[in-house]
Amino acid sequence: MxxxxxxxxxxxxxxxxxxxxxxxxxxxxxxxxxxxxxxxxxxxxxxxxxxxxxxxxxxxxxxxxxxxxxxxxxxxxxxxxxxxxxxxxxxxxxxxxxxxxxxxxxxxxxxxxYNRSWLPSxxxxxxxxxxxxxxxxxxxxxxxxxxxxxxxxxLVPALEEVWKKMQVLQDTQTQSLTDRIVSRDLFLKEMNSLFSGPVSLSDQDINVLLRYLARDKHALSYDDTTIKFKSPAAPMPEPITQEDHSIASLKTLIANLNSQIENLTSRISTLQSNAQIAVKTGNKASALSALRSKKLAERSLQSRIDTLHQLEEVYTKIEAAVDQVEVVAAMEASAGVLKTLNKKIGGVERVDDVLDSLREEMSKVDEVSGVVADPLAGNAVLDEAEVDDELENMEREERIKREEKSREQKKKLEIQEAEVTRRRLAELEGQPAAQAPSTESEKNKENMQIADVDLERSLSSSIDKLQKLDIDGLQHRQNEDQQHQQPQKVAEGT
Structure with a gap:
């Protein structure tokens, strides 16, 4: 194969x-x-x-x-x-x-x-x-x-696979304006980092990918040199401006300088090793040549480092200016919102009028509440005689209930006594006079029944006595209250 x-x-x-x-x-x-x-x-x-x-x-x-x-x-x-x-x-x-x-x-x-029509062409x-x-x-x-x-x-599935990888990559990066702007060369390097293998994206691949991201995913806008990704807060990508071209060019220069610095650093290290080897072998000419080349590379390296520092400082200033623009835009929008809300409020005088009107209406509510509460507070007069009559009726009903309950208990006791007497007579008639109860358990059962009857009798007697005491005490208290109220009524009449 x-x-x-x-x-x-x-x-x-x-x-x-x-x-x-x-x-x-x-x-x-x-x-x-x-x-x-x-x-x-x-x-x-x-x-x-x-x-x-x-x-x-x-x-x-x-x-x-x-x-x-x-x-x-x-x-x-x-x-x-x-x-x-x-x-x-x-x-x-x-x-x-x-x-x-x-x-x-x-x-x-x-x-x-993705815009498929159901009508065939x-x-x-x-x-x-x-x-x-x-x-x-x-x-x-x-x-x-x-x-x-x-x-x-x-290959549409291949484009969709690249789009998924790009989304994962963008989620890990910041979304400021300078981060969203890249040159075409930097974009190619970033996309190649998503793939494995020796083959990189071709120019046609980049054209197809950019067309897909701009037209079908609305993820960016682009031209021949600059690519600008959509802001997360914007519904559509923004057009590319001259400032965007400058930012993309500056980022490309910084990336190129970093690459040159890495190459020069590696070259200096190699030349240093060559000079040391030449010295060990006694090849003075090769050692001097390597050292001269090393010095030139070091000068070039320092020059590029200085240039890189300047460009990075400029880029930092641009980032700060971009942030300031966004802050000022946000403050301006906030000022417009506050202005609109203040117009709706109508100023301090309107607020004072609203508060005065609110206080007036609240005072009216308090006056109405006072008028509604007055009859209940001061004009209501209680009739003590009606209260006494109602109490007497309640006591009478309670007394009747107790008497009925007492009669029922007495009736139950009489029935139980009759049942006990009937059983004794039946036992006496069925056994000889000298014969004792057959078993000890029957004796105990009989004794318990007799004790229950005696207990119920004593309870019924106690209940009757308590009812009588309660009724006598209640009548005595009512008489004392009437005797106490008569001098007061006489005094009020005089």
């Missing part, structure tokens, strides 16, 4: 060795004989081509674009199964479902790739009709003879 097929077998679950015969078979025949198997094979090829492109395994130095030609078929060829048959059908199906888009159509279209209807009658249209990637049409296809 070729290296690309080895990589697919190792990294793609759908490209198991047992599935290779089906994947490399004639997919045009599978489309009619086995639709489910055809759909599974199309999905497997689409995912495999996308991941191979992102990993830099395809024979083209591109990550986001699939170049279709016989070179792709040769790269995918297997020693056992040959070149994949029907790969053009796979590409046509991916284009039809929006997984792959023609490169030129992607770059020139103003409509988002006339060209799509015509192409479908030609395929139904067996005529392959010019837009098809299936060329007779097992070949592929030459062209470029944008």
């Amino acid at each position: 070729s290296s690309l097929i080895d990589w697919l077998v190792e990294n793609e679950p759908a490209f198991r060795k047992t599935r290779l015969p089906s994947l490399y078979s004639d997919l045009a025949v599978q489309k009619t004989s086995n639709p489910e198997g055809y759909a599974a094979n199309v999905t497997a090829w689409q995912a495999a081509l996308t991941r191979a492109a992102l990993a830099g395994q395809l024979p083209f130095e591109q990550r986001l674009i699939l170049q279709t030609s016989d070179d792709l078929l040769n790269a995918l060829a297997s020693p056992h199964y040959g070149r994949p048959s029907g790969l053009g059908c796979v590409l046509d199906d991916c284009v039809r479902h929006g997984k792959m888009i023609d490169l030129q159509d992607f770059l020139v279209s103003e409509k988002s790739i 006339p060209w799509a209807i015509l192409r479908w009709s030609l395929r139904q009658v067996g005529i392959v249209g010019t837009a098809s990637y299936e060329v007779p003879g097992g070949r592929l049409k030459k062209g470029g296809l944008v």
